Each structure stands twice: as structure tokens, then as C-alpha cells.
């Protein structure tokens with residue numbers, strides 16, 4: 001399997017090696033961010049990961065402070081067109097947000113999923129409690145029309161089912177438990193809120209199941225048929241690794257509730 005460490009040119013061009021599974025290494029990444037933008041600005045309540053074509057969400061942040069990934073020692077770089085590669089700190093409608101303009105896709109980082117999910121752990125250490133993820137995906141539900149929006153209600157995380165989980169390897173328990181439930185990973189309250197807002201604004205919005213493939217090739221017709229048969233609604237190449245890591249972090253503060261929910265289902 002791939003080396004878990006990230007060798008990245010950091011601020012000032014210094015090569016810097018970090019292990020995305022190591023809590024102390026991520027504390028160092030966070031310390032560098034705070035040093036560069038200031039501790040107060042670096043604090044956020046809501047984290048937003050912008051998918052392909054959704055970078056303009058970051059442009060709508062008010063009073064923005066922008067920190068390019070290239071200036072953060074240990075942060076990976078993004079190569080995907082339309083992913084700018086900036087952390088944007090500021091507010092949206094009075095809420096403190098930290099926006100990632102650019103995410104890391106496993107297919108561009110040798111299937112190193114822990115590295116690709118590193119920003120989620122960084123957001124957690126910056127105080128973020130709510131994570132909004134977005135992506136551009138291929139719709140396969142017969143209900144969908146081109147350009148429709150889908151709220152993810154559950155996922156099929158194909159790489160993880162084949163052993164490529166961001167949680168494989170040494171588990172630093174300061175991030176959470178070894179075994180992580182992903183039941184209820186996509187918050188029902190927020191999903192309902194989004195549906196209500198869409199209805200009020202006459203927008204087409206569906207809930208559905210998202211499949212993450214390893215990519216970068218798109219699916220063959222037979223593969224699309226396979227996923228339709230198992231109940232998938234949309235196909236993409238991202239998101240699930242971030243949600244899984246976020247879920248582990250959330251479990252840190254709700255272990256008993258999570259376990260209880262799991263046993264009930």
C-alpha cells in the first residue's frame with residue numbers, strides 16, 4: 001500500500017513530511033494556519049468542502065481571509081480543474097465558516113485516502129462542528145433531469161469496501177474510535193431543512209444514495225446498471241472519505257448515542 005506520509009513543499013519552499021493519521025502532526029498543520037491568519041480568524045463553526053464547479057461558494061464568503069494550500073506545510077495540493085486550492089475563512093450570514101476551495105481526490109493521490117481526508121481533521125481542530133460537503137456527480141436515478149440537485153441520504157463507499165478506507169492503518173484514538181458507525185452520517189435535520197428551503201424556492205431537489213468509485217474513469221454501462229440495481233442514485237469520485245473521517249470525529253463526543261442507534265437498527 002501507498003506510503004501514508006505526505007511530502008509537500010510548504011511555506012518558504014521547505015519540504016515538510018507529515019502523517020495524516022498522526023494527531024500531533026495535524027496539530028502542527030493547525031498551528032501553522034493559526035500563525036499565518038491569526039487564531040481568531042482561524043476559528044470556524046461550519047466547514048464547507050466545495051466540489052467541482054462549486055468553488056464560487058468560497059467566493060461568497062464575507063470578510064474573507066484566504067490562505068492558499070501551498071502555504072500550509074503538510075497540506076496536499078489539488079490538481080483538478082476548477083479546484084482553486086484555498087482555505088477561505090470568514091462569515092456567511094453571520095456564521096463563521098471555513099471553506100475549502102478544492103478537495104483531494106484519491107485518484108490524484110495514489111489512493112491515499114487518509115491524506116485526502118486530512119482537511120476534515122484540520123477543520124475539526126479549528127473548531128468546526130458542522131460539515132457541508134458538495135460534489136459534481138453523474139445522476140443515474142430515472143427521476144433525475146440534467147442539473148438536478150440531490151441531497152445525499154446515504155452512501156456506498158466502494159474504495160473502503162475494497163480496503164481503501166481513510167481509517168485503515170494505525171488509529172490515533174485522539175481522533176476517535178477504531179470502529180466507526182456511519183449510520184445517520186448525513187444529518188436528517190439538515191436534510192429536512194434543505195428540502196423545505198428547496199420547496200419554498202420551487203427548486204428541484206431529491207434525496208438519494210451516492211456511490212463513490214475510485215475513478216478516474218467513468219463507469220461502463222454494465223457498471224451503471226449494477227449500481228442502479230443496488231439502489232444508487234448518483235455516481236462520483238469523492239465525498240465518502242471525508243464523511244467517514246468526520247463521522248469518526250463526531251463519534252468522539254457521542255459514543256453512547258451512536259452505539260445505541262447502531263444496536264437498534
Ligand SMILES: O=P(O)(O)O[C@@H]1C[C@H](O)[C@@H](CO)O1
Pocket residue numbers: 050051052053103105134135136137215236237238239
Ligand atoms: O470534487 P468532485 O467530486 O465534485 O469532483 C468531480 C467528481 C470527480 O472527481 C471529477 C470527475 O467528474 O469531478
Ligand SMILES: Nc1nc2[nH]cnc2c(=O)[nH]1
Pocket residue numbers: 136137138139213215217218219235236237
Ligand atoms: N464516478 C463518476 N463520477 C462522476 N462525476 C461526474 N459524472 C460522473 C459519473 O458519471 N461517474
